Amino acid sequence: xxxxxxxxxxxxxxxxxxxxxxxxxxxxxxxxxxxxxxxxxxxxxxxxxxxxxxxxxxxxxxxxxxxxxxxxxxxxxxxxxxxxxxxxxxxxxxxxxxxxxxxxxxxxxxxxxxxxxxxxxxxxxxxxxxxxxxxxxxxxxxxxxxxxxxxxxxxxxxxxxxxxxxxxxxxxxxxxxxxxxxxxxxxxxxxxxxxxxxxxxxxxxxxxxxxxxxxxxxxxxxxxxxxxxxxxxxxxxxxxxxxxxxxxxxxxxxxxxxxxxxxxxxxxxxxxxxxxxxxxxxxxxxxxxxxxxxxxxxxxxxxxxxxxxxxxxxxxxxxxxxxxxxxxxxxxxxxxxxxxxxxxxxxxxxxxxxxxxxxxxxxxxxxxxxxxxxxxxxxxxxxxxxxxxxxxxxxxxxxxxxxxxxxxxxxxxxxxxxxxxxxxxxxxxx
Amino acid sequence: xxxxxxxxxxxxxxxxxxxxxxxxxxxxxxxxxxxxxxxxxxxxxxxxxxxxxxxxxxxxxxxxxxxxxxxxxxxxxxxxxxxxxxxxxxxxxxxxxxxxxxxxxxxxxxxxxxxxxxxxxxxxxxxxxxxxxxxxxxxxxxxxxxxxxxxxxxxxxxxxxxxxxxxxxxxxxxxxxxxxxxxxxxxxxxxxxxxxxxxxxxxxxxxxxxxxxxxxxxxxxxxxxxxxxxxxxxxxxxxxxxxxxxxxxxxxxxxxxxxxxxxxxxxxxxxxxxxxxxxxxxxxxxxxxxxxxxxxxxxxxxxxxxxxxxxxxxxxxxxxxxxxxxxxxxxxxxxxxxxxxxxxxxxxxxxxxxxxxxxxxxxxxxxxxxxxxxxxxxxxxxxxxxxxxxxxxxxxxxxxxxxxxxxxxxxxxxxxxxxxxxxxxxxxxxxxxxx
Numbered sequence: 010x011x012x013x014x015x016x017x018x019x020x021x022x023x024x025x026x027x028x029x030x031x032x033x034x035x036x037x038x039x040x041x042x043x044x045x046x047x048x049x050x051x052x053x054x055x056x057x058x059x060x061x062x063x064x065x066x067x068x069x070x071x072x073x074x075x076x077x078x079x080x081x082x083x084x085x086x087x088x089x090x091x092x093x094x095x096x097x098x099x100x101x102x103x104x105x106x107x108x109x110x111x112x113x114x115x116x117x118x119x120x121x122x123x124x125x126x127x128x129x130x131x132x133x134x135x136x137x138x139x140x141x142x143x144x145x146x147x148x149x150x151x152x153x154x155x156x157x158x159x160x161x162x163x164x165x166x167x168x169x170x171x172x173x174x175x176x177x178x179x180x181x182x183x184x185x186x187x188x189x190x191x192x193x194x195x196x197x198x199x200x201x202x203x204x205x206x207x208x209x210x211x212x213x214x215x216x217x218x219x220x221x222x223x224x225x226x227x228x229x230x231x232x233x234x235x236x237x238x239x240x241x242x243x244x245x246x247x248x249x250x251x252x253x254x255x256x257x258x259x260x261x262x263x264x265x266x267x268x269x270x271x272x273x274x275x276x277x278x279x280x281x282x283x284x285x286x287x288x289x290x291x292x293x294x295x296x297x298x299x300x301x302x303x304x305x306x307x308x309x310x311x312x313x314x315x316x317x318x319x320x321x322x323x324x325x326x327x328x329x330x331x332x333x334x335x336x337x338x339x340x341x342x343x344x345x346x347x348x349x350x351x352x353x354x355x356x357x358x359x360x361x362x363x364x365x366x367x368x369x370x371x372x373x374x375x376x377x378x379x380x381x382x383x384x385x386x387x388x389x390x391x392x393x394x395x396x397x398x399x400x401x402x403x404x405x406x407x408x409x410x411x412x413x414x415x416x417x418x419x420x421x422x423x424x425x426x427x428x429x430x431x432x433x434x435x436x437x438x439x
Numbered sequence: 440x441x442x443x444x445x446x447x448x449x450x451x452x453x454x455x456x457x458x459x460x461x462x463x464x465x466x467x468x469x470x471x472x473x474x475x476x477x478x479x480x481x482x483x484x485x486x487x488x489x490x491x492x493x494x495x496x497x498x499x500x501x502x503x504x505x506x507x508x509x510x511x512x513x514x515x516x517x518x519x520x521x522x523x524x525x526x527x528x529x530x531x532x533x534x535x536x537x538x539x540x541x542x543x544x545x546x547x548x549x550x551x552x553x554x555x556x557x558x559x560x561x562x563x564x565x566x567x568x569x570x571x572x573x574x575x576x577x578x579x580x581x582x583x584x585x586x587x588x589x590x591x592x593x594x595x596x597x598x599x600x601x602x603x604x605x606x607x608x609x610x611x612x613x614x615x616x617x618x619x620x621x622x623x624x625x626x627x628x629x630x631x632x633x634x635x636x637x638x639x640x641x642x643x644x645x646x647x648x649x650x651x652x653x654x655x656x657x658x659x660x661x662x663x664x665x666x667x668x669x670x671x672x673x674x675x676x677x678x679x680x681x682x683x684x685x686x687x688x689x690x691x692x693x694x695x696x697x698x699x700x701x702x703x704x705x706x707x708x709x710x711x712x713x714x715x716x717x718x719x720x721x722x723x724x725x726x727x728x729x730x731x732x733x734x735x736x737x738x739x740x741x742x743x744x745x746x747x748x749x750x751x752x753x754x755x756x757x758x759x760x761x762x763x764x765x766x767x768x769x770x771x772x773x774x775x776x777x778x779x780x781x782x783x784x785x786x787x788x789x790x791x792x793x794x795x796x797x798x799x800x801x802x803x804x805x806x807x808x809x810x811x812x813x814x815x816x817x818x819x820x821x822x823x824x825x826x827x828x829x830x831x832x833x834x835x836x837x838x839x840x841x842x843x844x845x846x847x848x849x850x851x852x853x854x855x856x857x858x859x860x861x862x863x864x865x866x867x868x869x870x871x872x873x874x
Contacts, residue, residue, distance in 0.1 A: 080783065153609070153627075154609075154613055154619050155783070155784070155785065156613075157619055192795075194797070195773060195774055195775035195795065195797055195801060196782070196788075196792060196793075196795060196798070197795040202791075209795065209796040209797075210795035210796050210798065211797050212773070212801070219800075220797075220800070221800070222799075222803050223803060223807055224803075224863075225856075227852070227855055228852065228856060228860050228863075228864070231848045231849075231851060231860075231864055232803070232848075232864060234844070234848040235845050235849075235864060235869070236869070237844060239843070239844050242869070243738040243873075244738070245738060245739070245741055245873065246869045246870065246872075246873050248790075249794060249869040249872050249873070250869045252795065252796060252798075252799045253799050253869075256796040259796045309783070312606070314593075314594045314604040314606035315594040315597045361602075362602070363602045363604040363605070364599035364601040364602040364603065365594055365597040365599065365603075365604040367594070369605040369606070370605070370609070400624050
């Protein structure tokens with residue numbers, strides 16, 4: 010199954026990244042602002058692990074990665090909020106989360122931190138010790154383009170030159186199979202593209218019929234014949250054929266795992282693939298025991314240059330519902346299955362708000378990790394709110410490649426340095 | 440460098456500079472020769488599109504009649520009607536290069552109904568692409584930038600002097616005019632200051648400039664200093680060398696094969712474009728370039744979903760009117776390319792971007808849907824003669840040649856299956872999906 014794709018296409022065409030502008034001004038229902046009790050106990054802040062995985066590259070087959078990409082640049086500062094900080098209030102002015110709205114979860118480096126009020130379900134998971142929050146995550150020489158910063162985050166290469174994704178390189182090394190990594194949606198994100206292997210994609214629907222090619226058995230066998238690449242077939246044409254061949258494999262596996270008789274999700278331009286639907290598909294596949302080690306889901310429209318408070322609350326509310334519902338399907342120890350959701354964005358937002366009630370492109374951000382086998386708590390160091398860089402952006406404290414190293418070591422069970430370089434894993438997966 | 444017969448390069452020309460040609464149209468164009476066919480396509484950039492203009496425009500509610508500031512209007516029926524109107528216009532047009540240019544300008548200035556929320560504003564922007572697209576790129580960029588759809592899409596209409604948002608200023612440089620790496624973060628901030636005071640009057644539905652919200656102080660931008668207004672920023676950006684390379688690389692990539700702004704063919708064409716920024720001249724330079732008919736170009740692009748749908752309906756003599764309202768738009772959305780709904784301000788990618796297992800499945804679903812109203816009587820009449828049936832479908836789709844693999848699969852299906860299945864398999868064959 011070796012391929013002859015030219016990966017340059019991933020760079021020359023803008024891959025499915027970023028969402029400048031897809032913020033919906035239509036007012037949805039205001040998420041319920043149920044606040045947690047004031048004295049919620051916070052797990053002890055864990056310190057960044059050093060070299061934890063180098064001693065044991067154990068294979069942990071029960072763990073599965075669910076990579077959740079928040080396109081557009083989610084505002085981490087308003088997601089995990091230093092709600093008592095006067096520096097925060099002066100930077101954010103009218104785009105700050107109210108002190109009485111944040112849900113307190115603990116103190117790091119003298120900052121009292123609280124979750125965004127829409128993250129009600131995740132607050133419960135935090136209290137259960139199943140949420141890790143990595144603070145100050147970034148990379149050297151931050152890039153402020155949605156597209157280039159997402160390429161950097163997905164390739165784990167701060168120069169942005171590597172055309173493969175960090176998971177794609179793991180696919181290159183782990184053998185040919187189109188079901189090792191599955192992303193929900195019509196376009197494959199760069200993170201799942203390797204040099205010789207790549208992940209596959211699934212429809213945003215739990216209806217098995219939507220995952221398989223339609224047609225009588227004889228038609229399908231003709232389709233299969235038509236999608237066999239031949240010797241010296243031109244590169245792009247061969248790539249089309251290979252994708253059709255992969256569809257037959259992936260579609261059959263996915264369809265046998267899915268059970269819902271729900272009709273396919275209706276598409277409207279204001280509902281481009283709900284995060285909850287995507288996570289429903291992933292939950293069913295994990296439960297069915299597919300040999301998939303990495304899944305991809307995404308939510309768009311986090312590019313809140315204007316009207317941020319309302320827009321982000323709506324988006325985080327959808328995310329919270331999706332994640333909480335998903336985790337409800339995997340009570341601790343459920344058949345030995347332990348999915349790990351890792352949520353990230355291309356960048357965080359500018360510390361100082363603009364006059365449009367929004368925030369512009371920034372740098373260091375948070376990564377949130379959720380799952381029954383996650384060691385809850387804070388990782389990395391809180392970025393300074395006062396010692397900003399020359400452009401008025403945060404200085405990062407924790408390299409994103411440490412997050413990836415943790416995942417590679419503890420979920421894929423491999424030596425991370427072969428894929429992202431020599432970065433010490435953090436301890437959020439024990 | 441040129442490969443293939445005159446026939447095959449003319450078919451290639453029509454697929455790239457339009458939405459493909461029927462067998463009869465190719466026959467006619469072969470008599471003109473390649474250069475004559477290019478002349479004819481270019482003439483369409485300034486000619487009247489009688490067939491396109493004759494399509495009835497759906498009823499679209501103007502912003503001024505529907506606006507409640509801060510709320511989107513979201514008339515989904517109007518939006519679907521507009522989407523199918525454009526697809527049909529691409530199919531029936533007498534001036535295919537102009538409609539192709541309109542689509543490519545939508546990709547150059549990706550703007551989404553998902554945020555803009557008014558079908559009428561998307562239509563107005565679409566008309567700007569159609570009418571100003573063939574002219575100077577700076578004039579087009581000025582018009583698109585001050586048009587209400589863009590003011591909403593990238594928040595320009597909310598800019599205030601106090602602390603402008605940078606959304607439009609950044610994407611203007613990164614995506615619309617110059618490409619990344621040719622400006623600094625300071626340039627983004629200075630440009631954002633120049634766009635303060637730009638606003639949208641929701642009651643008239645028009646752009647207006649509010650001098651009280653405008654930062655009239657000096658700006659330092661791309662090496663220039665002055666009390667720049669938004670128009671100055673656009674003017675400076677579109678006339679840079681970087682912009683000439685970016686714009687040329689984009690159009691070369693869409694029409695021939697993907698290149699970066701430092702590709703030799705771009706460096707060769709950019710100086711000519713930079714003289715007057717005239718898009719008609721640039722399109723001519725690309726279509727007449729020897730590398731436009733090179734093997735690299737002939738094998739260089741996969742059909743985008745919109746190109747697949749428009750081209751196929753055209754070949755089959757159909758428009759969207761034959762289908763349930765909105766059904767084909769739904770199938771395009773599943774493929775990730777809904778007209779008026781680019782994924783984001785980066786627009787859509789190329790080639791590998793369109794290849795994934797779920798997209799392959801959606802492609803098949805679209806082929807089944809399209810085939811249900813195809814007139815296949817001629818193919819059915821040839822029952823019992825699989826070779827003749829395959830030949831009939833091949834002619835219908837104006838395919839030059841099949842690989843042995845695909846021909847075998849088609850022949851066997853013709854022998855056992857029905858004409859509709861035969862058409863569908865041809866439509867999803869790797870050969871047909873190439874552009």
